[in-house]
Amino acid sequence: MPDATPSQDDAYDSTHDDTYDTAVNEALERLGHAGFFLGSGNQLRGFALHAPMGAEALAALGHGDQVPDWVEWYAGHRGLGAPPDLFAPIDAADPDSWRAALGEARRLADWATLFRREIDGAGWRETLVKWWPRLTPGMFAGLTHGVIRTAHAVRGITAVGAPSTVQLHELANGLAFWAALYQPPDGALARGAKAVGAVRTLGRQPKSKLFAAADARLEQSVDAALAELTAIGAGRYTLMRPGGNPVPAIHAVTAPAAVRMTLPHLPPQLALPSYEAVRDVSGTLLNIFTGRGEPDPAAPAVDAHDPAERRRIVEAAVELRDEHAIKIAEVARREYATYEDPRCFAAAHHAVRLLGG
Template sequence: MGTQGYADAVGEALQRLEGLGYERGTNGDLANHGPMGAEALAVLGFGEAVSSWVEGYKQAMPHHDPPAPRFEIDPSDESSWREALGQFHRAGDWERLFWRELREDPWQRVLERWWPRLLPGLMAGLTHGLIRTAHATRSVAAAEPPSDLALTELARGLAYWAARYTGLPGDARLIGKHRPAEAVARLPRPESEGVITPPMAAERLRRVRLQDDEEFPGYFDALDDIAPNSAQWLLSEMTSTFAGVYLAHPEILPIPLIHGVTAPAAIRLVLPYLPSEQHGPTVATMWQVHVALLMAFTSDASPERRSLDTARAMDLPSGPQLLVGAMEHGDEHVIKFAEACQREYALRPDPRYPAAAFAAQQRIAVLGR
């Protein structure tokens, strides 16, 4: 591991990434992972590798230009900001709003104010609005006062979440009788459509959002299936269960189900800065996203029941070797997944975390950025 410290590595990365827009690729809807991947590398202790990783990331795929602000969003006028939710052409307006608020109020107060407003759209960018916000929050919280670059990155995380805000039907509540692993096992899955290609997955997600209960039976019942418990315990249940879900489905596109772990792990980074009354609704909404992910990407739950045995039987590298492998692999999803799994494993030593992180290194192409 290198000698460059976390703050210097993240600061240099944000400077190098300054000119990139929110998304990349020919379809324009792949999230910019640069700040998230660089921050994860730095927190893992690979500070010396961050600058070269950033330059490689920038060259792997063209990014779109940063959005320019056009019209003012009035945060005190609910009709003004609600109208702009989910309007990606307003991303520049959202960034300007959050940039201003983060310089007028403490960042914790801005998070507290906007979190419940953005929470129903947690699926934004396949949860990348949340995840980018969480990586930025960790960076902002690491220094007092936070740097201007760190605050700008937090503004962009929140802006991406708001601009790609994606709601799901129904309201999830922690009023059920089952722990997350049991609820996942109980959830009916749609019939197989063969190998799910990216366009098919996008279409299934769209149909989940439209919510024909005949096509996706059990969706609404599942929203109330989770029993109340502490947010921290539920997050560990979610991340360990979804590490097993990822491990159990090598036939599925190798990236989307990663977010079943990285999204709740990202929530854990932010919870200390939110009022306790926001914790329960946050975890409930995360479960709603999990239900949608399972219905969009999986058709057979039976391999998931064997995931713990599968993980125990795997010949895995040591923890440090696994992290070095992720860094050398270089894909941003592999890096972020390894960091999240390591962090969650430290709280609950479940073998599905390292097994899933190792599986991602095998399944995701080295140049799959």
């Protein structure tokens, strides 16, 4: 995967776009009373709410003017749920208190309250630096939605001169989802997922070989290794056939890209453990949710090196409105801007095709 100078066609810079700031803040204001899951009521399980992430990604693609309508569409078609009730306070200064609350979905509101208090008291960056290594072993949380939501919130905060209260609260929500849905590598859910993956993937390429190219890039940098890990997940995603659920495997693309997007705001010593954690998660996702075989011969070839084709893929995702299509298209644009690897755009094209079918 060659390194490259960012393409002007892809290197959208939201920090110089007032539309981005306005769109993200208005979306978060609209979603201020939303819960963490789709549907109605204050449920503590189900499909994760994607509206804050989708709105931020749509704005980052340069479509901030479409964010208000998109959020209303999402609320009507997906449902926003209601915030969960408080259960019991979590003491951030007491390891016994906060460790006991990890992975407890009923503590979602308690975690959100804790992180708002931490951010108000110490600042968002200090809170992120403090809690990122504590949460990293549980990155499988909610099929990686915790780390992804956190990453989108961090980008929103750093893209503006002075983050708003709702942006800081969104970071608290992302960290809270990660903490409350925390799944350690040796946890029951993770063990079960890996067991299912092993049964369904007998004879498949071992993870050590699957990610060998990404591991080799560590000699250059963790950033390069994460980019390659993302591209490997994208390449595997293009093997998915119509008929199955096209959503879960997308996170083998969006999760490592989310980690790569956040690492510049973290101490360097957290980079390698973060890479190792998301590599493990990506292997589990790919083993369970992707199939073997060749790409569907009916799928047209994608020339991702053609700027017009890249624009077409992004516009198709935006037009489809599906939150996962928007997010993977935004990842494709962001990754291509740095490394000019075509695999993420091929995956985004395939995702639009599967999700729109």
